[in-house]
Amino acid sequence: MRSAHTVEQVRAAEADLMARLPEGTLMQRAATGLAVAISNFLGSTYGARVVLLIGSGDNGGDALYAGARLARRGAQVTAILLSDKAHQAGAEALHAAGGRLISPSDVEGLIQGADVVVDGIVGIGGRPGLRPDALAVVRLAERFGVPIVAVDTPSGVDVDTGETPEPHVNAALTVTFGTHKICHFIDPAATACGPVHLIDIGLDLPPAEVESLQTSDIRRLYPVPHGESDKYSRGVLGLMVGSTQYPGAAVIATSGALGGPVGMVRYVGPDAVAEAVRAAHPEIVAGNGRVQAWAVGSGLGDELDIPRIRELLDAEEPVVLDADGLKALDDSGDHVDVLATPHAGELARLLDVDRATVEAERLKHARLAAERYDVTVLLKGSTTVIASPDGQVRVNTNATPWLATAGAGDVLAGLCGSLLASGLTPLDAGSVGAYLHAAAANLASSAGPITAMSVAAALPEATRYLLGG
Ligand SMILES: NC(=O)C1=CN([C@@H]2O[C@H](COP(=O)(O)OP(=O)(O)OC[C@H]3O[C@@H](n4cnc5c(N)ncnc54)[C@H](O)[C@@H]3O)[C@@H](O)[C@H]2O)[C@@H](O)CC1
Ligand SMILES: Nc1ncnc2c1ncn2[C@@H]1O[C@H](COP(=O)(O)OP(=O)(O)O)[C@@H](O)[C@H]1O
Numbered sequence: 001m002r003s004a005h006t007v008e009q010v011r012a013a014e015a016d017l018m019a020r021l022p023e024g025t026l027m028q029r030a031a032t033g034l035a036v037a038i039s040n041f042l043g044s045t046y047g048a049r050v051v052l053l054i055g056s057g058d059n060g061g062d063a064l065y066a067g068a069r070l071a072r073r074g075a076q077v078t079a080i081l082l083s084d085k086a087h088q089a090g091a092e093a094l095h096a097a098g099g100r101l102i103s104p105s106d107v108e109g110l111i112q113g114a115d116v117v118v119d120g121i122v123g124i125g126g127r128p129g130l131r132p133d134a135l136a137v138v139r140l141a142e143r144f145g146v147p148i149v150a151v152d153t154p155s156g157v158d159v160d161t162g163e164t165p166e167p168h169v170n171a172a173l174t175v176t177f178g179t180h181k182i183c184h185f186i187d188p189a190a191t192a193c194g195p196v197h198l199i200d201i202g203l204d205l206p207p208a209e210v211e212s213l214q215t216s217d218i219r220r221l222y223p224v225p226h227g228e229s230d231k232y233s234r235g236v237l238g239l240m241v242g243s244t245q246y247p248g249a250a251v252i253a254t255s256g257a258l259g260g261p262v263g264m265v266r267y268v269g270p271d272a273v274a275e276a277v278r279a280a281h282p283e284i285v286a287g288n289g290r291v292q293a294w295a296v297g298s299g300l301g302d303e304l305d306i307p308r309i310r311e312l313l314d315a316e317e318p319v320v321l322d323a324d325g326l327k328a329l330d331d332s333g334d335h336v337d338v339l340a341t342p343h344a345g346e347l348a349r350l351l352d353v354d355r356a357t358v359e360a361e362r363l364k365h366a367r368l369a370a371e372r373y374d375v376t377v378l379l380k381g382s383t384t385v386i387a388s389p390d391g392q393v394r395v396n397t398n399a400t401p402w403l404a405t406a407g408a409g410d411v412l413a414g415l416c417g418s419l420l421a422s423g424l425t426p427l428d429a430g431s432v433g434a435y436l437h438a439a440a441a442n443l444a445s446s447a448g449p450i451t452a453m454s455v456a457a458a459l460p461e462a463t464r465y466l467l468g469g
């Protein structure tokens with residue numbers, strides 16, 4: 001599991017460790033890792049032109065010490081001091097190593113000729129936004145296409161929420177220390193980070209606020225059948241999806257379900273749709289029967305039967321509630337076994353806010369809906385946020401933008417239903433489902449267009465690969 005901690009948690013862990021180490025040790029660990037990461041980013045350090053943007057705090061200190069190391073290895077390093085209170089010992093170290101320290105006026109030529117700009121403006125002490133001097137230099141780097149390596153966090157983003165209400169740095173690489181911060185995992189800030197490289201500085205951390213699954217977690221959580229398994233013990237999923245208006249949704253969601261671990265899929269819906277599903281997937285069973293979980297809602301359109309869906313929500317079996325089915329959700333019941341899978345527009349309707357607000361504040365709104373409706377919420381999008389009513393949050397950051405294609409959500413609903421029916425909790429089903437869905441999309445796309453059906457078709461191979469088979 002990758003973990004993201006809040007600024008408060010990081011500061012407490014840092015204080016604890018600093019009390020036991022000689023002064024400056026943590027910053028030296030951070031700066032050493034940062035210098036190596038910048039060297040690797042550049043490819044060759046000798047003669048490279050490195051510009052450091054330096055704010056008033058320890059984030060600038062990290063950048064100055066890293067700059068000193070790069071200068072000693074032959075880089076031409078210039079620090080632009082954006083505050084008159086730059087980290088003094090760091091500034092002296094850079095000067096002693098042969099680096100230059102200048103004010104932010106008349107720096108156009110310098111930025112234009114740089115190989116890399118290092119953002120040491122603010123880190124975890126930063127408020128959202130950039131001051132005019134800093135913004136002007138950052139805009140120059142963007143104008144001349146000079147890549148920016150962010151120290152700890154891209155300056156200007158909201159570190160604890162992943163929100164970006166103000167102008168901020170867009171990094172080509174972010175080098176962070178001790179643990180991930182929430183802005184590294186949640187969009188829109190996650191996109192502003194670029195790839196994130198974590199340097200271990202030895203922090204002893206409490207349980208994380210936000211987590212993100214890795215391959216080892218998929219291996220641990222995936223319900224692989226064993227010698228004694230039969231189709232019923234592997235789980236039976238009931239699908240109430242698709243309609244005469246949208247028969248494709250039923251076919252696609254069934255493909256997603258069959259690409260998951262379930263032993264059997266029952267389809268419940270209009271005869272004509274059941275025929276279409278059976279034609280595509282002869283292995284499905286049409287009609288009611290005992291199931292271990294339901295996936296409900298994708299493509300129901302006008303045939304949405306709210307009372308019937310409410311009966312399912314009130315029954316014992318866990319439910320994936322998608323798309324039109326979300327209209328059946330009310331905030332009166334105990335729905336802890338429900339995994340709701342809205343995109344930003346659907347979540348906005350559930351919370352009576354507009355879509356742009358949800359997209360700008362994804363963590364906040366996923367948590368809010370989980371609490372209000374007492375369900376696990378899987379908020380779809382470029383980064384997928386899964387929030388359970390007990391406050392746990394997981395994020396999937398692996399998806400490719402090619403996944404933004406019609407029907408991809410139906411695949412996910414079927415897959416998550418399959419995982420629920422085989423016994424995973426809504427939080428595990430949602431986070432394993434989002435991970436596998438993204439992995440299948442990556443496999444299917446190889447950086448080219450994909451369809452929902454091709455994502456579903458890639459699920460078995462992606463799963464086999466991740467399980468190490
Ligand atoms: N505390 C530690 O032991 C360690 C800290 N490290 C570094 O220290 C950073 C945190 O340092 P600081 O606590 O000094 O804080 P920062 O360097 O993040 O910010 C410094 C100050 O900038 C000002 N500021 C806030 N928002 C601003 C904005 N939008 N524009 C301009 N100025 C703004 C504030 O006065 C703030 O205190 C971490 O992000 C990390 O890079 C690392 O060296 C690892 C060890
Ligand atoms: N920019 C993006 N990058 C990565 N994944 C995305 C992006 N946009 C959407 N997705 C993913 O694609 C899927 C789209 O689902 P959804 O919005 O329900 O579409 P549909 O209703 O057509 O199936 C979701 O899994 C979502 O997380």
Ligand SMILES: [K+]
Nearest residue numbers: 119122151153
């Ligand atoms: K920074």
